[in-house]
Amino acid sequence: MKIAVCVKQVPEGAARRLDPATKRLDRSGEGALNPFDAHAVEEALQIRDAAGEGEVVVLSMGPQKALDSLRKALAMGADRAVLVSDDALAGSDLVATSGVLAKALEREQADLVLLGQQGSDSDGAVLGASLADRLRLPMFSQAAELTVEGGSIRGKRQTEFGYDVIEAPLPAIVAVSDAINEPRYPSLKGIMGAKKKPQETLSLADLEVESGAAGEEGSKTEVSTLGDPPPRGDSRKIEDDGSAAQQIVDFLAEKRLL
Amino acid sequence: MATLVFLEHHDDELQKGSLGVLSKAASLGDDVTGVVLGSGVAPLASGAGKFGASRVLVVDDPALEAPLPQPRVDALAQIVRDRGFDTVLFAGSVLAADTAAGLAARLDAGLNWDLTDLAREDGRLVGKRPALEDSVYADVGWRGEPRLALFRSGAFDPSETGGEAEVEEVSVSFEDFSQAAKMLEQAHEERSGPSIEDAEVIVAGGRGLGGPENFKLCEELAEALGGAVAATRAVVDAGWYPYAAQVGQTGRSVSPKLYVACGISGAIQHKVGMQSSNVVVAINKDPNAPIFEFSDLGVVGDLHEIVPKLTELVLARKGS
Ligand SMILES: Cc1cc2nc3c(=O)[nH]c(=O)nc-3n(C[C@H](O)[C@H](O)[C@H](O)COP(=O)(O)OP(=O)(O)OC[C@H]3O[C@@H](n4cnc5c(N)ncnc54)[C@H](O)[C@@H]3O)c2cc1C
Ligand SMILES: Nc1ncnc2c1ncn2[C@@H]1O[C@H](COP(=O)(O)O)[C@@H](O)[C@H]1O
Numbered sequence: 001m002k003i004a005v006c007v008k009q010v011p012e013g014a015a016r017r018l019d020p021a022t023k024r025l026d027r028s029g030e031g032a033l034n035p036f037d038a039h040a041v042e043e044a045l046q047i048r049d050a051a052g053e054g055e056v057v058v059l060s061m062g063p064q065k066a067l068d069s070l071r072k073a074l075a076m077g078a079d080r081a082v083l084v085s086d087d088a089l090a091g092s093d094l095v096a097t098s099g100v101l102a103k104a105l106e107r108e109q110a111d112l113v114l115l116g117q118q119g120s121d122s123d124g125a126v127l128g129a130s131l132a133d134r135l136r137l138p139m140f141s142q143a144a145e146l147t148v149e150g151g152s153i154r155g156k157r158q159t160e161f162g163y164d165v166i167e168a169p170l171p172a173i174v175a176v177s178d179a180i181n182e183p184r185y186p187s188l189k190g191i192m193g194a195k196k197k198p199q200e201t202l203s204l205a206d207l208e209v210e211s212g213a214a215g216e217e218g219s220k221t222e223v224s225t226l227g228d229p230p231p232r233g234d235s236r237k238i239e240d241d242g243s244a245a246q247q248i249v250d251f252l253a254e255k256r257l258l
Numbered sequence: 259m260a261t262l263v264f265l266e267h268h269d270d271e272l273q274k275g276s277l278g279v280l281s282k283a284a285s286l287g288d289d290v291t292g293v294v295l296g297s298g299v300a301p302l303a304s305g306a307g308k309f310g311a312s313r314v315l316v317v318d319d320p321a322l323e324a325p326l327p328q329p330r331v332d333a334l335a336q337i338v339r340d341r342g343f344d345t346v347l348f349a350g351s352v353l354a355a356d357t358a359a360g361l362a363a364r365l366d367a368g369l370n371w372d373l374t375d376l377a378r379e380d381g382r383l384v385g386k387r388p389a390l391e392d393s394v395y396a397d398v399g400w401r402g403e404p405r406l407a408l409f410r411s412g413a414f415d416p417s418e419t420g421g422e423a424e425v426e427e428v429s430v431s432f433e434d435f436s437q438a439a440k441m442l443e444q445a446h447e448e449r450s451g452p453s454i455e456d457a458e459v460i461v462a463g464g465r466g467l468g469g470p471e472n473f474k475l476c477e478e479l480a481e482a483l484g485g486a487v488a489a490t491r492a493v494v495d496a497g498w499y500p501y502a503a504q505v506g507q508t509g510r511s512v513s514p515k516l517y518v519a520c521g522i523s524g525a526i527q528h529k530v531g532m533q534s535s536n537v538v539v540a541i542n543k544d545p546n547a548p549i550f551e552f553s554d555l556g557v558v559g560d561l562h563e564i565v566p567k568l569t570e571l572v573l574a575r576k577g578s
Binding site: 016017018023093094095098099121123124125126127128129130131132133134136137138139140141142144154157158159160161162163164165166167168169172177178179180219220221222223224225226227228229230232233234235236237238239240244245246247248249251252253255257258 | 351353356370388408483494515557567
């Protein structure tokens with residue numbers, strides 16, 4: 001069984017900002033594997049290992065240094081990494097990103113494509129459904145449990161009304177909930193081994209995608225202005241030095257909540 | 259402008275969020291059409307007139323019985339193409355997000371998500387989109403048509419301004435791949451257990467608790483404060499706490515006087531369920547946790563240390 005996992009590198013901590021000039025997410029600072037995607041990688045590893053055979057390919061579209069995040073997935077145990085990277089990709093929105101990643105996935109012909117529930121930088125939770133439409137594959141999202149059996153995949157998904165159980169024949173696309181598993185930490189051996197695993201970087205030309213179909217040019221949405229959030233009332237932040245509990249009590253008393 | 263609004267329904271009722279989006283669209287002065295997709299749903303359609311739809315299209319087909327996105331993409335794509343809608347609006351939900359995203363790919367159309375408002379400025383449609391845990395407010399737009407928009411859940415309240423809607427049945431065809439996923443068991447309300455909606459104080463726990471057994475820390479604090487216990491989706495999905503206690507987009511919306519968040523990161527989907535709380539206190543060991551962006555008192559520290567002490571102090575104060 002071949003499983004492809006779509007993973008994304010996201011800006012971390014204080015490096016998270018929108019660039020006022022391009023109005024795009026600033027991807028120049030510290031980056032990390034999107035935490036939601038570690039769950040998708042873990043699930044793929046568990047499915048592969050339960051089957052006792054198969055391959056887990058991790059796939060990302062992003063700047064060259066997104067390789068770091070792919071390597072983390074390799075260190076966790078994935079077998080191979082593919083990065084789609086090209087200057088012409090900057091500023092890609094959902095339409096452009098799904099077009100490019102669909103091409104990369106077509107080359108792989110995986111039995112199962114897994115995604116994380118959402119990008120921590122975009123909060124979209126939308127890419128899986130777009131990919132499914134482009135690849136003409138069945139999909140479902142928000143899977144909190146998955147079982148693969150007899151050529152199909154079954155999952156439990158939470159919606160506004162409670163839990164559904166959905167089944168789809170393979171090949172299929174599934175976005176997983178962040179509660180589906182506890183992602184493993186890469187071992188030292190895993191980290192060392194990751195360097196030797198196959199890692200491929202593809203350009204748009206390699207995928208036969210015209211540069212006009214990607215990046216800002218291939219995008220159908222735009223950001224026109226950036227503003228500050230509305231001012232908030234007085235809010236306080238303290239660091240616990242042993243007295244936090246007392247400070248909370250004082251605060252509640254002041255607000256007449258005790 | 260010809261605007262189409264996706265009207266989601268559940269248990270024979272049009273959803274409040276969809277009707278809110280419909281009212282919003284009508285308030286912009288456009289000609290607004292609603293669309294209801296399902297099986298046996300024709301009777302629901304006329305109800306949308308009150309909220310501003312001049313016409314409601316209905317696709318009544320067994321292929322649309324289960325609330326799955328892909329057959330809905332087929333139906334909407336045909337309707338949008340055949341009738342030339344230039345704008346399609348969705349109220350945020352699991353079903354709507356997957357449907358809108360599939361439609362974006364099918365029509366190569368721009369989708370802006372998580373919008374909290376929509377306006378017309380100098381003749382252009384502008385979406386309001388808080389980003390990066392709402393630390394930045396962006397104005398977003400579309401290049402080309404149709405424009406697709408997905409609103410944050412609860413963005414608008416429905417308002418009854420309209421009259422009668424003309425109802426028209428439409429038939430569509432479906433792709434094989436769109437019908438391949440099957441619903442084996444459809445959600446029924448799992449609303450058993452005590453109600454958190456009426457509680458004046460809520461102590462909510464997230465994955466930072468570390469395990470289901472640690473929910474007792476929240477329970478003890480809640481009891482001391484005379485409140486109820488709530489949870490995030492992450493811990494409900496993991497089976498640590500019942501769904502009835504979940505706060506957020508796919509759970510309940512609460513507005514207590516006090517909301518104490520323990521080990522909760524503060525994802526947008528959680529925030530939408532608790533942002534109307536009067537006072538929010540958050541305990542999280544990560545100083546960069548988004549929850550601090552909307553807490554009145556943010557405490558950076560280990561909840562395992564702080565919460566038991568807090569419970570003790572509250573009890574001591576009450577006892578005295
Ligand atoms: C369509 C959709 C719908 C959703 N609906 C909902 C919904 O209704 N409700 C909901 O809650 N979520 C919902 N989510 C999920 C949401 O995006 C987040 O995944 C979820 O809220 C995270 O839960 P959490 O805060 O418990 O876990 P995490 O994000 O893992 O956060 C745990 C936090 O605990 C902190 N922590 C760890 N250890 C300690 C310690 N010892 N002391 C103090 N702090 C500690 C960490 O720093 C971290 O910030 C939805 C997502 C999608 C895509
Ligand atoms: N540039 C990308 N490269 C690879 N996978 C991605 C990329 N962007 C998003 N994804 C995947 O799509 C999921 C949902 O992302 P989003 O729809 O942007 O919230 C993520 O959790 C990833 O699994």
